[in-house]
Amino acid sequence: MDQSLLVFMTVAEKHNFTRAAEVLHMTQPAVSQHIQALESSIGTKLLDRSNKYVRLNKAGEIVYQHGKEIGGLYKRMHRLVDDLMHTASGSLSIGASYTFGEYVLPHTIAYLQKHYPLIKPTITIGNTKEISTLVAEGRLDIGIVEGELEHEYEKLHAESFAKDQMYVVAASSHPFGAIDDIDAASLQQETWIVREEGSGTREVTERMFLEQGIQPSNRMEFGSTQIIKESVEAGLGISLLSHWAVRKEIALGTISKLTVGGRPVERDFSLLTGLHQQQTKATELFIDILRMRKGLPEQA
Incomplete structure (x- = not known):
């Protein structure tokens, strides 16, 4: 440079x-x-x-x-040349949106480090819009996001590699805590705790509201899934979250999950790469791991 x-x-x-x-x-x-x-x-x-x-x-x-x-192209050039001379090694910059990045990605990284210890991953966590932008600009080797893409989509290659199931979640002490399924009309008057604009979780939540024909007037917007979980546990309201985000709390009995109309809400986990970006061996290996394992740990 x-x-x-x-x-x-x-x-x-x-x-x-x-x-x-x-x-x-x-x-x-x-x-x-x-x-x-x-x-x-x-x-x-x-x-x-x-x-x-x-x-x-x-x-x-x-x-x-x-x-x-x-700067990103310069670093990638050096890694590609190094790949010609050695086995997969060096840095691998991974971006992930919050649900995958905080609750699923650590398991995938552990597998990567066990089998390819010379690869040194760095992790960036952001919402779907932020991660897609960084990949499109060449500042990340790969991104993993939830939901549909719009921002900078023309510069990205997107591949769906796993399904995520989302549930309405409430504190176990909430009246909803004793039931497994609920009708949409019962959700209208509840206080909803939602993620910020640009979040894949927020996108799916808004889509569910539209599909179920509800428009909750009582909303709180928080920028972190962890804060939302704590708030749900405290009885501040209900939310729509991935099973991966709340599986420990469900196992502990502090949060209950519900389907709406008998089924969870589904969305895709997608991996993103630059449309014309030449991939290093480390990136190729990581993508293969995501495809093989579906990026997910064993079900709890």
Whole structure:
């Protein structure tokens, strides 16, 4: 990666020339020279500077975003060359949306490490929209998400590899805690705890509301499945969550699950890769593991 571009990226992320110089083990004048060289090459200023701050201007934002993509391509180039000379090894950047990433992915990573210890995975957890964006930009090797894709879909290859079953969940002390199935009309007046916009779980919840013809007026929106589980246990409301997210609480008897109209709500787990991205051996192996194991641990 071009040294001046690397210096610019570091300054942009640290918002400070001195801190960037410390990270890069350079002098501050050397950092300034690299920035000037890049701005001269681009033909415009990239940073707004004052005594208090360093900020990207509009041109700088464009260069920064493309620099992220260039950095990802540079790292991938090195890994592909290394793959030609050695067995699968090196870094593997995996992104996953919350349900899969927090409750299923650890089991898959454990299997990967047992059989391919030279592969060093890094994990990014975000909602479906965030993960799909990172994969489309080349900043992740692979993404695993729930629900349907819209954002940046034209830059992605998506493959459904497993099914997820979702249930209405309530505290065991809730009136719903003693039943296994419920009709949709009974859900209308309940307080619903839902995930944020952009979440695959939120998407499926809204789809269920539409299909069942209900429009709950009492809603609380939380940005984490773990907080939702704790809130359901505390009796704040009910939610729609994956079986994988609540299987331990169900086993402990603190949360009960219900079907609506006799069946759970189903959705796909999908793996995402860049549409024209050449895959490393580590990525190929991980995808094979997902397909073989369906990405899922043994049922509890």
